[in-house]
Amino acid sequence: AQSVTQLDSQVxxxxxxxxxxxxNYSSSVSVYLFWYVQYPNQGLQLLLKYLSGSTLVESINxxxxxxxxxxxxxxxxxxxxxxxxxxxxFCAVSGIFGNEKLTFGTxxxxxxxP
Amino acid sequence: DAGIxxxxxxxxxxxxxxxxxxxxxxxxHSYMFWYRQDLGHGLRLIYYxxxxxxxxxxxVPDGYVVSRSxxxxxxxxxxxxxxxxxxxxxxxxxxxxxxxxxPGTRLTVT
Numbered sequence: 001a002q003s004v005t006q007l008d009s010q011v012x013x014x015x016x017x018x019x020x021x022x023x024n025y026s027s028s029v030s031v032y033l034f035w036y037v038q039y040p041n042q043g044l045q046l047l048l049k050y051l052s053g054s055t056l057v058e059s060i061n062x063x064x065x066x067x068x069x070x071x072x073x074x075x076x077x078x079x080x081x082x083x084x085x086x087x088x089x090f091c092a093v094s095g096i097f098g099n100e101k102l103t104f105g106t107x108x109x110x111x112x113x114p
Numbered sequence: 115d116a117g118i119x120x121x122x123x124x125x126x127x128x129x130x131x132x133x134x135x136x137x138x139x140x141x142x143h144s145y146m147f148w149y150r151q152d153l154g155h156g157l158r159l160i161y162y163x164x165x166x167x168x169x170x171x172x173x174v175p176d177g178y179v180v181s182r183s184x185x186x187x188x189x190x191x192x193x194x195x196x197x198x199x200x201x202x203x204x205x206x207x208x209x210x211x212x213x214x215x216x217p218g219t220r221l222t223v224t
Contacts, residue, residue, distance in 0.1 A: 009154075032211055043204060043215040044157075051211060090156060094211070101147070101172065102213060106156040 002027040002093050006105035013081050014113045021076040021108045023065075023091030033074040034092040034102065035065055044090065050074065051096075061085075086112045117141075120205050120216040128224055133192045135219050137205030145208040146188040148172075148180065150201040151218075157204065163188055195223045 003026045013019045025031065032051050036044040048059040055067040065076045074091060090107045094100040118139040127133050137146065144165050149157040149172075159172030161180040169180050177199060179191045188207075192199055200223045206213040 006156075034212075036215075043217045044206075045215070046212055049212065101159055101162060102157075104149075104156040104158075106154060 002029075002031065002095075002103045004091050004093050004103055004105035006091055006108050008108050009106065010109045010111065012111045012113055015083060016080050018079050019077065019081050019085075019110065021089050021091075021110065023074045023076065023105060025072050025074065025091070025093045027072075027093060030096045031093045032096055033065075033067055034094070035059075035063070035074070035076050036090045036092060036104075038088045038090065038107075040087070047076075047089070081110070081112050083112050083114065085110060118205060118207055118214055118216040120203075120219050122219060123217065124220050126222045126224060127195050129196060130194050133195050133221065135190045135192075135203055135205075135221070137188045137190070137216060139186055139188075139205075139207040139214075141207060141209060141214075142185055143207035143209040143214075144185070146182065147206040147208070147213065148178075148188070148190045149204045149206065150174065150199075151204060152201050160190065160203075192221075195221075197223050199223050 005024045034049045035047040037047045038044050048057045050067045058064045063078045088107045088109050091105040092102040121136045147162045148160040151157050158174050163169045163182045203219045205216040
């Protein structure tokens with residue numbers, strides 16, 4: 001069984017400040033890791049994913065996450081946030097054999113303060 | 115339109131009624147999933163399907179029924195709706211490692 005913990009349910013950040021959203025996972029097998037973003041009244045969109053290779057993965061809009069196997073973490077970071085980053089962010093984990101079920105964390109609501 | 119769609123987008127129903135939520139995808143993905151989203155719980159898997167006529171339970175299947183007669187459709191039925199099934203329901207499909215989500219259906223059971 002797998003589980004995901006997002007300790008911060010809400011994170012307020014001033015515009016242009018850096019942010020880190022924390023994600024820790026538990027699994028007895030190898031995993032793939034994902035961050036999904038949900039803008040208000042929309043579905044979930046994949047932000048970035050770790051499947052293999054470099055432990056640092058980046059998105060097209062400036063977010064990055066680092067897979068840390070020893071700490072079982074996959075924290076999401078952005079050096080300078082914008083108003084448009086206001087959304088809910090979900091960390092998720094799956095097994096590595098393709099088409100496997102996702103286990104989600106409870107989400108972190110990121111609010112950008114002008 | 116290409117992608118994954120859900121209907122209706124909003125639904126209000128009464129306790130005890132049967133409700134069916136529709137999900138349609140145009141990618142011919144073999145896997146499809148139904149999740150419910152509730153505050154404090156994130157997304158929880160209700161049912162999933164590996165192919166037409168192959169379905170399996172997820173984390174919270176009680177009170178729900180699914181079918182998949184065609185690859186592109188994966189309807190979710192609440193046989194006798196209860197207030198605890200008030201939620202936002204998301205359908206997703208997957209062709210490999212990545213899941214693509216529909217826009218969601220907001221269901222209110224009164």
